[in-house]
Each structure stands twice: as C-alpha cells, then as structure tokens.
Amino acid sequence: MTGLRLTLALAVLTPASLIVAIMVGAVSLPATEVLGSLIGIGDDGRTALIVEAIRLPRALLTGLVGALLAICGAAMQGLFRNPLADPSLIGVTAGASVGASLMIVFGGTLAGLGGLSLISLGAFAGGAGAVALVYRLATGSGGTSVATMLLAGIAIAALAGSAGGLLEFHASNEMLRRISLWRMGGLEGANWARVGIVGVIAAIVLVALPRQAGALNALLLGESEARHLGIPVNAVKRRLILLTAAGVGVSVAVAGAITFVGLVVPHIVRMLIGPDHRWLLPASALAGAILLLWADILARTLVAPTELPVGLLTALLGAPFFISLLRRRHEYGMA
C-alpha cells in the first residue's frame, strides 16, 4: 500500500468515526440528526444539547488525544531508531502518574484551574518535570545522547514507580481506586475547556512534527550520517523531545495513562506503508485518532450505563490486528 492511499483512506475514516462516536451513547442519535446539529440546522433542541454539551467535546478530545499519542510515538521511534520505543520512554507517563497520584492523595479539596482538574495539572507538571530531568541527565557538552536518554528514562520511570508505590501505600481505599482508574485512562472528563487546551497543543504538535519528517528519515541512518546530510541533529532532537513532552503531557493530563496507542499505531502504519516519516507521521496521527475513537465508543457502550476505562480497550482492539500483521512481518521487510 502506498502512503498516499492509506492516508487518504484514514482521512475519510476519521470524520466518519467521529460521527459514529457522536451517534452512539445512552441515547442513540441518527446520523441525519447528528449532521444536522453539527452544521447548525437541527431543529431538535434535545439533540443539539446532547451533541454540543456532551458528545462533540468528548469525540473531539478523544480524536485529538489519539492523534497526539500516535504521532508522538512515531516520532520517538524514529528518534530512538527503535520500533519498540514509545512516548513513555522519555519519562513523561511515569512522571505524570506520580503527579496525578500526589494530587489524588494530598490534593484534598483544592480546586483546579481553567477547566483542568487538580489531577490534570499535577499530571502535566509531573510529566514535564520527568522529561526535563531525563533530558538534562542525557545532555552533556557533546549534545544529547539518545542511548543515555533511554537509560535515564528507565531510571526515572523506576524511581517514579516506587514513589507512586509509596503514595499508594499511604492512600485510603477510595484514593487507591481513583489512582488505579486514572492509570487505566478515560475520557469521561471531556469538556470544551479541555478541548480548547488540547486543541491548541495538538495544532502545534500536528503541524510541527511532520515538518521534521525529512530529518527523522535521515536520523534512521544514524546520528552522524544525519549530520553528514546537513541535519542539525541536536536542534532536531530538542525539538522532537519538546513537542513529544507537550503532546503526551497534555494527553496524559486530560485522559490519564492510555497505553498502546503510542507504541503500536505507528508500528502498524509502518508495516503497511514503510518507514518514510513524510507519510508515517500524518497517517499515524489519523490512525491513532480512529483507534481511540472506537475504543471510547466501546468503553461507553459495552457495559452501559457504566463506562469501562478506555485504556483497557485500546489494547483489546489494536492487539489482535497487530498480531495478525506480525505473522506476516516478512512481507514488510522486517527480519
């Protein structure tokens, strides 16, 4: 399959998935009414209310978070030249988890800020702090060492893991349940304020990362090879890490730790169209949005009226598809 064809197909499927996500729920809405109220010609006030206040912000947030996680995963796999890399590798998820747990355990009754809960703010701060630490550890006079970064990420994640464990030890049963639900990820907190915040970051990341596609392609050859091709390698690394930290940090802050999307979506796309980042990055973003939209649809409907954590379903949906591709990996040029 060519990159162009897959990207076009995904570009059609994404809005379709978005509309299905708005149709499905406790009250199912027919497609015509959804479309009508989206373009503002709906005459049914109840439908318009459900769409505008509940379903549309949630669907948009879901799509944006899925796109951010997947495109950041693709960028990290390119930067680390390792198809097993995922955005959590630079410490952002582990740090966010500690930040969120801290707020759950000690935050008490403090209020949030600008539509974001205290937990979200804690998660974002924790994620940003962890990335900054990992980056500092791996950066010396000769630039940033990707190999050291990998190890520093593992060390910081281990440290964050035990800090999280200590917090859990200290937490009450109710807090424990909130912490573990946060870890599974969920989009039930969607509102327009969150869509706005994530939308701004997503607009930046989704435009800026594809501009690094040529540099990422050269980086796959090796860092010095990329430098020989005229790529300012250290500046590119800094840009990629900053964009990923922002993209994943804000995703984790609003939706908790959603695993799998950042690791496997770019992998699946690469198997289908090859490693050329000029197509890999946009196609991964679209595929990530679609996967998370469908996972969230299932999360809301499988055991309605209760909701499942969406993080449980991303793997449930994506893993079988990924396994089927793995069995045919030789066709895609993998060893």
Add this chain to the structure above:
Amino acid sequence: MTLSIRNLHLTINGRRLLDDISLAVAPGEVLGVIGPNGAGKTSLIHAVIGDLAPHHGEIRFGNRRLADWPDRERACAAALLPQFSTLGFPFSVREVVRLGRGPHGTGRRIDEVIVDEACAATDIAHLRQRPYTHLSGGEKQRVQLARVLTQIWRAEDAPSRLLLLDEPVAALDIGHQQLVTQQVRRFADQGVAVIMVQHDISLAARCADRLIALRDGRHIAEGRPADVVTEPVLRRLFDTDARVIAHPDTGTPVVLHG
C-alpha cells in the same frame, strides 16, 4: 578546492587518536589511508567531516575552515561513507539512496534521475524496490555507497566536492571491488578530492594516487604507492613480515603475506 590539514591533534577521553597530522588532497586526487587497527584512520576522516572536534590544528577546504561551513552547504559538498551502517528500518533501496539528495532541494525530477544513475553505477539497479533490511552485507554496502555518491553526484551542486570513504570495499567480492574503485576514479577525474581508508594495501596501492600510512595516530610514511608500500614500512606498520612484488601488468605494489 584543496583539502588541507595542518598539525591536527585529536584527543578523546584522554586517549590520543591523532598526533600532529598534516596532509593535503588536491581536487582530482585520491589519497589512500593505510595502517593497522586503531591507527586513527577512521578518526581522521571523521575529524575532516566535523564529527570529532580537533584538540589542535586546522582543517581547511578551499580557503575556509570546514568547521565554519553551514551544515547544509557542507553536506552538499562533502560526503562520508561510514564503515558500518546500522539502518534497521525497512526502507526500500531506492528510498535509502534518495536520502543522499536530502540536502540539495534540486527537485524530484532531477533527484530521481540521479538516484537511478547512482544505482546503476553501483550495480544495485535490480534491488531498487527491495527492502534494505533484506539485503546481504555486500549489497547493503553498495546501497550506502550509492547514497553517499548521490549526495555529491553533480559538479553544479557545489563549488567543489570531497568524498570520504571508510573501507568502501570491505564486504565486496572482487568483481564489485573493481566496480567501486572505477567509480571512485571516475569521481576523482571529475575533480572530486577523495580520501579512502583501506585495509587491503594492494588495493589501496592500485587505486590511490598517494598513500599515507598511520600508526598510533602518527604519520609513518607518505608518498606514491610504490614509495610507501615497501617491506620496511610494512614491518614498521604491522610488526610482521610481508613480501612486496610488482603487479605484472600495472607495476603497482602487491603485498604477499601469511
């Protein structure tokens, strides 16, 4: 433009890799670098391209220090074939070779023609659609060479060109060794200055205009192949006895050992 290196000292982590090396390579000239393992051959060409910052000394290409060239401009003029390649992602051969055009911005139409020419020159045209990860070691080496040649393919893309090769034929059969040395000569004939690190001394003697012999980062001998490849120099370089005879057809020195 001539590449000139003056009094180059290179120390990394307290280890002295190059000790007072001076040399010059004129346009159209092929300089072969020989010496035992760890002599500083690879360090020399990586210092030239700017990967390793010299502790002391100066590397100029034309009248400017190479370190002062902007990244893109340097990439259009100078290319380096590394000893090993670690590309583990399944780009097609064509995509790998095309990466060499990255710095240029000459447009897709011109680039595609150059990629095809470079693939033909290195005998990988039949592999163009294959994933790089499926190739044999020698095929991979030729693909990397095609990529590097693509980077400095046309004289009009840079005021002057420099080609640095780290063991370009190490994994190749003798037929392809011949092909690659012919291509190196063809580039030199167009005015490219070439530095080629080479383990096979007979091969280096055959395709280089001049040889420089290094040991422990020091300059041991330099000059025409027949003057450098002699039994006393080889003994100083490798601590082993080797016989040198003249090639029956070309007269260049051939090393017999073992």
